[in-house]
Amino acid sequence: MTQIIIQGLLLSGLYALIAMGFMLIFSIGRVLNLAYGAYLMVGGYVYFWVSQQLGLPQIIGIAAATMMGVIMGLLKHRLIVKPLKGDHVAVEISTLILAVVMQAGVVLVFGDASKILLPIVPGVTQIEGAAVTYNILVAAIISWIIIIGLYVFVRNTYTGRAMQAVSMDEKGAAISGIDPDRVNLITWGISGGLGAVGGVFFASYTQLSPTMWVGPLIISVAIVIVGGIGSIMGTLIVAHIIGFLEVIVVAKLAPELRGVFTMLLIIFVLVLRPQGLFGREEAH
Amino acid sequence: MPDIEIKKLCAFYGKAQALSDLDLSASEGEIIAIIGANGAGKSTLLDGIMGLVTCTGSVRVGGDEMLGKSSSATVAKGIGYAPERFNLFPYMSVKANLMVGAHTAREDVQTNLETVYRLFPRLAERKNQETATQSGGERQMVSLGRALMTSPSILLVDEPTIGLAPKVCLEISEILRRLSTEMGLTVVVTEQNANFALSLAERIYVLEGGKITSSGTADELTKDDALAQSYFGTKH
Numbered sequence: 120m121t122q123i124i125i126q127g128l129l130l131s132g133l134y135a136l137i138a139m140g141f142m143l144i145f146s147i148g149r150v151l152n153l154a155y156g157a158y159l160m161v162g163g164y165v166y167f168w169v170s171q172q173l174g175l176p177q178i179i180g181i182a183a184a185t186m187m188g189v190i191m192g193l194l195k196h197r198l199i200v201k202p203l204k205g206d207h208v209a210v211e212i213s214t215l216i217l218a219v220v221m222q223a224g225v226v227l228v229f230g231d232a233s234k235i236l237l238p239i240v241p242g243v244t245q246i247e248g249a250a251v252t253y254n255i256l257v258a259a260i261i262s263w264i265i266i267i268g269l270y271v272f273v274r275n276t277y278t279g280r281a282m283q284a285v286s287m288d289e290k291g292a293a294i295s296g297i298d299p300d301r302v303n304l305i306t307w308g309i310s311g312g313l314g315a316v317g318g319v320f321f322a323s324y325t326q327l328s329p330t331m332w333v334g335p336l337i338i339s340v341a342i343v344i345v346g347g348i349g350s351i352m353g354t355l356i357v358a359h360i361i362g363f364l365e366v367i368v369v370a371k372l373a374p375e376l377r378g379v380f381t382m383l384l385i386i387f388v389l390v391l392r393p394q395g396l397f398g399r400e401e402a403h
Numbered sequence: 404m405p406d407i408e409i410k411k412l413c414a415f416y417g418k419a420q421a422l423s424d425l426d427l428s429a430s431e432g433e434i435i436a437i438i439g440a441n442g443a444g445k446s447t448l449l450d451g452i453m454g455l456v457t458c459t460g461s462v463r464v465g466g467d468e469m470l471g472k473s474s475s476a477t478v479a480k481g482i483g484y485a486p487e488r489f490n491l492f493p494y495m496s497v498k499a500n501l502m503v504g505a506h507t508a509r510e511d512v513q514t515n516l517e518t519v520y521r522l523f524p525r526l527a528e529r530k531n532q533e534t535a536t537q538s539g540g541e542r543q544m545v546s547l548g549r550a551l552m553t554s555p556s557i558l559l560v561d562e563p564t565i566g567l568a569p570k571v572c573l574e575i576s577e578i579l580r581r582l583s584t585e586m587g588l589t590v591v592v593t594e595q596n597a598n599f600a601l602s603l604a605e606r607i608y609v610l611e612g613g614k615i616t617s618s619g620t621a622d623e624l625t626k627d628d629a630l631a632q633s634y635f636g637t638k639h
Contacts, residue, residue, distance in 0.1 A: 277502075277505075277506055277509065280495075280499065280502055280503050280506075281503065281506060283492065283495060283499075283503075284492050284495075284503045287492040287493060287494060287495070288490045288491065288492055288493075290455065290486070291486075291489075291490030291492060291503075291549075292492075292503070293453075293455065293473075293474040293475065294453055294455075294474055294478065294484040294486065294490065294550075295478065295503045295504045295506055295507075295549060295552075295553065296474075296475050296478035296479060296504075296506045296507030296508075296553055297503070297506050298473060298474075298475045349494070
């Protein structure tokens with residue numbers, strides 16, 4: 120039981136970090152960024168290249184991955200999202216195609232074999248009799264620090280309030296002196312950075328492979344659909360629901376059923392509460 | 404020189420023309436009203452000034468051409484806007500809504516907040532309440548307050564009395580008058596309620612089918628029998 124609680128908490132923290140960037144884009148830009156998983160994949164590979172192939176300090180690897188994520192987010196907004204403004208289906212199809220192209224690029228550079236990312240912090244500790252790797256512990260702690268930082272940023276800074284304002288009423292934001300296009304650009308940059316850093320931790324928890332973008336994308340979609348748009352707290356809570364669900368299913372039922380209950384939860388919520396458990400009705 | 408001067412303004416929604424060759428102006432500290440029926444183009448006019456609708460012609464503010472500029476540039480130039488539907492942020496508190504208005508006027512934030520709370524004491528009392536749970540009158544106050552947080556010299560107010568109780572309409576009217584007399588703001592109000600406009604504005608423009616059909620002081624307009632009959636319900 121202790122093992123389930125600890126593993127659930129740690130995995131949920133990681134899932135919350137992974138979903139946060141996806142939720143921001145969905146809440147503010149109203150777009151399902153289907154290339155989001157590719158941020159994680161590229162973030163993981165950049166970290167692998169910098170810290171394991173070039174042998175530079177891990178912190179530089181994490182910074183390089185984050186920077187790459189930010190750049191990808193900004194470019195995606197300027198080159199795809201902005202020119203296709205208003206056509207959400209076209210944006211979503213384009214982002215999905217982009218993810219496949221990025222996967223091909225990674226195969227070209229790094230090959231298609233999976234790579235093992237060395238633990239960011241090696242070693243194992245015992246918590247209440249449960250074995251916990253330092254790697255997942257550190258990943259969860261850093262996830263929490265980033266999530267709390269994001270929460271404080273969104274609630275207490277002019278830019279954060281502008282992001283909330285654009286998500287609730289774009290015209291209201293514009294007549295308050297906010298440039299919604301600039302806010303969207305910033306959001307895509309932050310989302311890219313969050314995705315890439317999430318990818319480093321996710322890859323260190325699982326493994327690095329050119330197809331690793333699919334799993335985190337499904338987790339992100341699930342968390343945002345079940346949680347609803349526009350709520351950091353909602354994302355956090357649902358990340359814990361899904362994280363614990365997966366840990367319990369793996370421990371008590373069968374590892375093969377790991378994602379099945381998450382999918383059923385999505386259908387359940389879509390039928391009974393389409394706006395999500397913590398979602399808000401659209402402003403009129 | 405007028406504080407705001409509009410010349411030959413035309414507005415378009417795609418190929419449909421909503422405003423035609425519209426001219427109007429307001430001097431510093433003046434209150435003007437634009438009256439007209441639903442669909443006359445009142446909201447389009449104010450949206451056009453704010454850069455939210457495609458327009459041709461000229462909108463000069465303090466001598467500078469603003470047409471073609473973004474809404475954020477228009478706000479930074481000193482135009483505040485309280486739209487008809489409020490366009491508030493429903494899941495933010497009253498204070499957070501006001502703070503969003505301070506986005507371009509950060510150095511004046513404390514002074515502006517005090518001014519808004521002095522003008523609308525109810526907002527100070529309910530500063531932590533989400534605007535989604537407020538009455539129409541309170542939301543109108545938040546909308547005006549948010550516009551004032553932008554440190555405007557010109558305030559555009561779209562149909563401030565629509566759906567509000569007579570007592571609240573009087574409060575709003577008094578506040579707009581104080582903004583003009585005490586703070587020197589130029590106020591541009593659109594209204595369907597001609598009597599409200601008549602009691603508030605120094606000059607009134609009549610907007611019909613996207614065109615200004617007449618203008619003048621309240622006295623001048625009420626002497627026009629056809630107009631008085633249509634808009635003020637009286638006849639000389």
